[in-house]
Amino acid sequence: METYYDPKDLKKFGKIGEFQKPLADKFFAYYGEVFAEGALTAREKSLIALAVAHTVQCPYCIDAYSVDTLEKGCTEEEMMEAIHVAAAIRGGASLVHGVQMMNKVKELSM
Amino acid sequence: MKSLHALHHKLSDTDTQIEILEQGVEQKLGLPLFQKKMDDAGLFPLKPTSLDIFQVNLGKMCNQVCKHCHVDAGPDRKEIMTRETMEECLRALAVSDMNTVDMTGGAPEMNPHFRWFVEECRALGKHVIVRCNLTIIVANPKYHDLPEFYRKHNVEVVSSLPFYNADKTDRQRGTGVFKDSVRALKMLNEVGYGQEGTGLMLNLVYNPSGAFLPASQESLKRQFKRALKNEFDIEFNDLYAITNIPISRYLDYLISSGNFEGYMEKLVNSFNPVAAQGVMCRNTLSVSWDGYLFDCDFNQMLELPVASPAHQHIRDFDAQALMEREIVLNQHCYGCTAGAGSSCGGATA
Ligand code: SF4
Numbered sequence: 001m002e003t004y005y006d007p008k009d010l011k012k013f014g015k016i017g018e019f020q021k022p023l024a025d026k027f028f029a030y031y032g033e034v035f036a037e038g039a040l041t042a043r044e045k046s047l048i049a050l051a052v053a054h055t056v057q058c059p060y061c062i063d064a065y066s067v068d069t070l071e072k073g074c075t076e077e078e079m080m081e082a083i084h085v086a087a088a089i090r091g092g093a094s095l096v097h098g099v100q101m102m103n104k105v106k107e108l109s110m
Numbered sequence: 111m112k113s114l115h116a117l118h119h120k121l122s123d124t125d126t127q128i129e130i131l132e133q134g135v136e137q138k139l140g141l142p143l144f145q146k147k148m149d150d151a152g153l154f155p156l157k158p159t160s161l162d163i164f165q166v167n168l169g170k171m172c173n174q175v176c177k178h179c180h181v182d183a184g185p186d187r188k189e190i191m192t193r194e195t196m197e198e199c200l201r202a203l204a205v206s207d208m209n210t211v212d213m214t215g216g217a218p219e220m221n222p223h224f225r226w227f228v229e230e231c232r233a234l235g236k237h238v239i240v241r242c243n244l245t246i247i248v249a250n251p252k253y254h255d256l257p258e259f260y261r262k263h264n265v266e267v268v269s270s271l272p273f274y275n276a277d278k279t280d281r282q283r284g285t286g287v288f289k290d291s292v293r294a295l296k297m298l299n300e301v302g303y304g305q306e307g308t309g310l311m312l313n314l315v316y317n318p319s320g321a322f323l324p325a326s327q328e329s330l331k332r333q334f335k336r337a338l339k340n341e342f343d344i345e346f347n348d349l350y351a352i353t354n355i356p357i358s359r360y361l362d363y364l365i366s367s368g369n370f371e372g373y374m375e376k377l378v379n380s381f382n383p384v385a386a387q388g389v390m391c392r393n394t395l396s397v398s399w400d401g402y403l404f405d406c407d408f409n410q411m412l413e414l415p416v417a418s419p420a421h422q423h424i425r426d427f428d429a430q431a432l433m434e435r436e437i438v439l440n441q442h443c444y445g446c447t448a449g450a451g452s453s454c455g456g457a458t459a
């Protein structure tokens with residue numbers, strides 16, 4: 001079956017430089033620096049990336065950062081808690097807009 | 111759980127393993143063979159740089175049956191080194207510059223001549239490392255004094271602990287292993303191992319519990335130090351991050367879990383020429399329970415003896431001739447050269 005997403009495409013990510021190399025080079029240099037040890041550890045950054053991957057629901061990123069967090073020695077509990085953080089923020093972001101709905105309803109109601 | 115050997119599993123045949131690895135890399139994945147990769151890095155044929163470490167495999171007998179074991183060790187393995195072969199090892203050690211004797215197995219302590227052999231090596235002035243699986247210390251009262259024995263002879267203890275929690279450790283090494291390992295680590299700490307100022311070295315070995323590569327040794331060491339101290343009040347010196355080599359029971363795991371090709375591809379694509387320069391076979395010689403010589407413990411398990419036909423047994427040990435040998439390489443070697451590299455002493459790059 002043909003699908004838009006092919007797991008093999010993840011390995012081709014580095015090749016996006018075939019079209020517009022200077023921008024790709026800049027992006028990957030930036031990417032590499034973002035994930036290096038800094039004020040946050042590479043391990044903490046990997047857990048953040050895993051959570052964000054679930055928020056943007058990118059199957060490539062979920063694949064890549066499931067492996068990366070495992071390699072960085074994260075436990076399954078840590079990985080799932082990171083995703084719950086994403087889910088909580090995502091759910092909360094919907095719910096907090098309920099205030100907007102309430103404001104409107106109150107404005108229009110007697 | 112039984113060894114592949116006891117199960118008459120097809121992977122207990124070493125030719126089959128080598129064939130699967132070669133076919134996997136070259137035909138299935140279309141990737142270069144290890145020898146070619148080394149040639150491109152200017153490292154073929156690969157030659158030793160020195161003879162420093164003598165790694166002695168005292169036998170395949172073990173109290174555990176870990177899923178990833180490259181030795182295919184277990185309680186059902188009866189092959190252990192005799193005292194005569196140990197005497198031959200001692201004769202070779204006496205006339206060579208190899209300063210470190212690295213004892214492994216199986217569980218080396220299960221060999222009845224183990225303690226005598228340690229004492230003799232120390233009497234020769236050699237530094238002795240024992241690869242202790244920890245649980246052996248608490249397996250039977252006759253082993254409870256091992257920490258004291260190690261202390262007395264100033265033995266460096268190197269022990270596997272794949273993770274600082276029970277879940278991951280037990281999945282790889284067997285139910286209850288984590289609990290027993292913690293108990294053994296505390297016993298080692300009590301006699302001074304891992305404690306500042308004692309000089310008694312206790313180093314841990316991390317290896318991934320699955321089909322992935324290890325992270326940076328430094329960051330894993332920080333995590334292990336923090337978790338073991340906070341949760342169990344355990345201290346240790348160093349942590350070695352080791353890559354699982356795709357042979358024996360780990361190869362069986364890779365194939366049966368559908369991870370073989372993905373793992374090999376990852377190893378090949380992570381080939382690091384700097385790590386390749388520092389592979390441990392360049393300064394190590396490995397001897398099997400029956401006295402045969404190999405470039406490393408992995409080659410030993412694949413029955414690939416040293417390429418020095420007149421000196422393949424410890425009784426024919428000749429340091430000069432062995433220094434001139436070419437190291438026998440095959441596709442499992444990709445496990446030593448991936449990422450930061452991997453050896454019995456951890457990362458190599
Ligand atoms: S990995 Fe070590 S402890 Fe586990 S079965 Fe093999 S020799 Fe024994």
Ligand code: SF4
Nearest residue numbers: 389391406408443446
């Ligand atoms: S597997 Fe053995 S021979 Fe091959 S590179 Fe590693 S240490 Fe050397």
